[in-house]
Amino acid sequence: MPNGTGNAMKRMKYGDYIIGTKTDKQMNGMTAAWVTQVSSNPRLVSVAVGRTHYTCEMIAEAGCFSVNMLRPDQVKLARKCGFGTGKDKDRLEGLEILYKETGAPILADCAAYLDCKLYKSFEIGDHIVFIGEVVDMGDTGAELMVHDNEVFFGK
Numbered sequence: 001m002p003n004g005t006g007n008a009m010k011r012m013k014y015g016d017y018i019i020g021t022k023t024d025k026q027m028n029g030m031t032a033a034w035v036t037q038v039s040s041n042p043r044l045v046s047v048a049v050g051r052t053h054y055t056c057e058m059i060a061e062a063g064c065f066s067v068n069m070l071r072p073d074q075v076k077l078a079r080k081c082g083f084g085t086g087k088d089k090d091r092l093e094g095l096e097i098l099y100k101e102t103g104a105p106i107l108a109d110c111a112a113y114l115d116c117k118l119y120k121s122f123e124i125g126d127h128i129v130f131i132g133e134v135v136d137m138g139d140t141g142a143e144l145m146v147h148d149n150e151v152f153f154g155k
């Protein structure tokens with residue numbers, strides 16, 4: 001029986017994704033675990049982004065974002081895009097980038113992607129939830145990274 005110790009929220013299951021954004025000024029990739037489908041018709045997904053993250057400004061300005069699904073061997077990239085900020089530096093530099101329907105940057109080397117048009121956003125707690133309509137997607141069929149809090153943030 002659950003005994004009231006530990007932090008059950010840290011054990012909730014997620015994947016790890018790179019949220020890709022691009023404005024006239026710059027491109028950015030931000031690692032996110034809090035991503036999920038929220039509607040099937042229309043096809044909508046949500047991502048919760050910390051209010052202070054540069055990605056909030058970028059999604060609001062660009063009106064689109066991509067969800068790049070990582071493979072288990074892409075932990076290094078998840079770390080690179082998961083700490084500090086991408087403001088004024090391009091954390092996706094050197095990676096092959098593809099553009100599909102919306103113009104949001106899509107990683108050529110990922111397991112699968114969703115290309116999303118911004119559908120709605122709302123402020124909730126210390127995050128902004130961006131809802132994206134999936135207008136294009138692609139899949140390699142490769143295994144997906146499963147988020148493990150300890151790998152990135154320790155015990």
Ligand SMILES: Cc1cc2nc3c(=O)[nH]c(=O)nc-3n(C[C@H](O)[C@H](O)[C@H](O)COP(=O)(O)O)c2cc1C
Binds near residue numbers: 049086
């Ligand atoms: C594995 C992992 C998962 C993360 N998940 C989220 C998330 O779901 N939402 C979020 O706002 N930040 C998340 N972060 C933190 C952001 O990726 C990090 O603060 C990022 O550097 C913000 O970049 P930006 O300021 O360029 O937007 C996560 C970090 C890691 C390492």
